[in-house]
Amino acid sequence: MLDLPDLLDSLCAVRPDRRPGSPGNAAATELVARTLRALGWAVETPEFPVVDWAGEPGRLTIDGRSWTVHPSPYGTGWTGIAPVHAAASEADLAGEHDGAILLLHGELTAGGPLTPKGYPFYGSDRDTRIIGALEASGAAAVLAITGTAPGIAGSVDPFALVEDSAFTVPAGDLRRDDGAALLATLAAQPSAGARLELPARRWPSTARNVLARRGDQSDRVVVVAHVDTKPGTPGAIDNGTGVVVLLRVAELLADLPADARPGVELLAVNGEDSHQAAGELDYLASADLGQVRLAINVDGAGHRSGPTASSTYGTADTLDLAPLRAHGVVPGEPWPQSDHMVFAMAGVPAIALTSSAMQRLLVDVVHSPHDTPELADPALLEGAAQGIAALVRAQG
Numbered sequence: 258m259l260d261l262p263d264l265l266d267s268l269c270a271v272r273p274d275r276r277p278g279s280p281g282n283a284a285a286t287e288l289v290a291r292t293l294r295a296l297g298w299a300v301e302t303p304e305f306p307v308v309d310w311a312g313e314p315g316r317l318t319i320d321g322r323s324w325t326v327h328p329s330p331y332g333t334g335w336t337g338i339a340p341v342h343a344a345a346s347e348a349d350l351a352g353e354h355d356g357a358i359l360l361l362h363g364e365l366t367a368g369g370p371l372t373p374k375g376y377p378f379y380g381s382d383r384d385t386r387i388i389g390a391l392e393a394s395g396a397a398a399v400l401a402i403t404g405t406a407p408g409i410a411g412s413v414d415p416f417a418l419v420e421d422s423a424f425t426v427p428a429g430d431l432r433r434d435d436g437a438a439l440l441a442t443l444a445a446q447p448s449a450g451a452r453l454e455l456p457a458r459r460w461p462s463t464a465r466n467v468l469a470r471r472g473d474q475s476d477r478v479v480v481v482a483h484v485d486t487k488p489g490t491p492g493a494i495d496n497g498t499g500v501v502v503l504l505r506v507a508e509l510l511a512d513l514p515a516d517a518r519p520g521v522e523l524l525a526v527n528g529e530d531s532h533q534a535a536g537e538l539d540y541l542a543s544a545d546l547g548q549v550r551l552a553i554n555v556d557g558a559g560h561r562s563g564p565t566a567s568s569t570y571g572t573a574d575t576l577d578l579a580p581l582r583a584h585g586v587v588p589g590e591p592w593p594q595s596d597h598m599v600f601a602m603a604g605v606p607a608i609a610l611t612s613s614a615m616q617r618l619l620v621d622v623v624h625s626p627h628d629t630p631e632l633a634d635p636a637l638l639e640g641a642a643q644g645i646a647a648l649v650r651a652q653g
């Protein structure tokens with residue numbers, strides 16, 4: 258039998274982390290593919306382009322005072338001396354900012370992260386306008402005073418206002434307290450020049466999804482868990498546990514006959530925590546979702562604080578969730594994020610499994626360096642996998 262804690266440790270030990278395109282991400286997908294093959298599944302690992310990135314905290318210095326600037330993930334860096342122009346509204350962005358460091362605050366940053374350019378799953382006219390104005394401003398760099406946005410950016414502080422590998426202006430972010438002190442300094446010395454050091458760079462790379470199939474794929478159940486992380490987190494609860502559950506499901510269903518109907522497709526997808534969503538798009542480019550009877554997504558599950566919770570999206574009233582309940586999965590709140598929505602938005606009935614404490618985890622743990630394997634309860638992972646395997650078998 259698979260050693261679930263050992264698998265979780267291995268997924269969280271890769272370096273630098275599991276962000277798509279990084280060596281750690283490649284090591285994780287190789288581990289998943291190797292494990293699935295050893296369990297007798299037919300495995301494919303389609304490759305697609307992504308952008309990888311590295312950055313270190315930098316600083317903005319005015320008159321001997323310095324504030325830490327966090328590079329926006331997937332942005333570029335910049336080092337130099339320039340005036341700082343504070344901007345709190347779209348109207349402020351329309352001024353003359355050529356060569357300046359634009360410091361965004363107020364309503365420009367209060368709404369949470371801006372939707373990246375070309376994000377495939379939703380968009381915002383306001384965000385598109387702001388990003389267009391920033392790129393047209395001629396600014397040398399854009400710094401945003403942000404803070405936290407738990408529902409969207411997890412426990413990251415400061416969140417990146419623009420996390421976008423296509424954004425053309427060097428970008429960084431400041432915590433709220435630092436930002437307040439910086440604005441006060443600027444108010445006292447409006448014409449002061451500032452020195453910005455923002456070390457960050459990005460480059461083209463590749464990543465892979467892992468797909469394992471058994472039985473009739475023209476009528477199938479998909480079990481999905483994302484294997485990628487945000488930069489800088491071990492990603493135990495988000496979403497090493499989901500991948501471990503996926504592997505355990507593979508083991509529990511390893512005896513499915515080659516002509517099983519419905520068939521099963523296990524998908525370790527590589528992009529849920531990336532604005533590029535490259536793994537999701539690569540899957541959608543070739544998958545015929547009309548052939549998917551049901552999708553089951555595991556994300557953020559297994560936190561030791563409480564049971565695993567399920568929520569449903571467009572499933573028939575007749576779908577019997579007793580196999581999940583029999584293995585300790587309780588009814589949970591709707592959670593219209595993550596990979597089940599990729600299926601639900603296409604009209605495929607979907608189920609999400611996550612931790613019942615997910616809303617609190619989004620504040621404390623998710624996307625942070627604190628998301629480590631000891632937060633997971635292996636018994637919850639075993640229960641989730643048993644429940645999913647039984648639910649899949651019950652569809653036949």
Ligand SMILES: [Zn+2]
Pocket residue numbers: 483495496529530556557595
């Ligand atoms: Zn996740």
